[in-house]
Amino acid sequence: MYRWFAGAFMALMFVFGPIVFMFLSSFWNGVLALFTAGMIIAVVLFFICVNIMREQCPGILPDIYISWKWLPKWIRSLKPYDEFISACCTKAAESSARALSFTNRRNNSNTMNDNNRVEVEMERVNAAFEHEQ
Numbered sequence: 087m088y089r090w091f092a093g094a095f096m097a098l099m100f101v102f103g104p105i106v107f108m109f110l111s112s113f114w115n116g117v118l119a120l121f122t123a124g125m126i127i128a129v130v131l132f133f134i135c136v137n138i139m140r141e142q143c144p145g146i147l148p149d150i151y152i153s154w155k156w157l158p159k160w161i162r163s164l165k166p167y168d169e170f171i172s173a174c175c176t177k178a179a180e181s182s183a184r185a186l187s188f189t190n191r192r193n194n195s196n197t198m199n200d201n202n203r204v205e206v207e208m209e210r211v212n213a214a215f216e217h218e219q
Contacts, residue, residue, distance in 0.1 A: 088164050090171050 110119035136151050144152060154162045 088168050090168070090175075091164060 107119070110122055113119060136147065139147055140152065150156055160166045
């Protein structure tokens with residue numbers, strides 16, 4: 087459904103992720119890097135635990151954690167990102183199609199002019215040939 091997600095994931099995990107970790111590791115004694123990594127791990131563990139508890143024992147969880155509807159849509163769904171990327175790709179495709187259409191029209195008109203020139207020249211040659219006979 088979201089074909090662009092694979093490319094975005096690869097870029098995030100293999101380009102931007104290592105850059106961020108290299109940047110964070112350059113700080114004094116790695117304190118900031120450890121703090122940031124600890125916060126990321128804590129958030130991931132929280133979401134994993136809540137998801138497991140939603141399946142195993144939903145009665146223990148507060149009502150707010152029964153569903154993720156309280157989170158903004160851009161956090162809980164890929165749909166807003168898909169709409170944005172699809173709109174950008176559609177605009178790019180339309181502009182490419184428009185440019186290609188313009189180029190094809192220009193090439194076709196040049197071809198037609200060349201064909202007309204050939205026909206006119208052929209008629210002139212035929213008229214000259216008939217006049218000689």
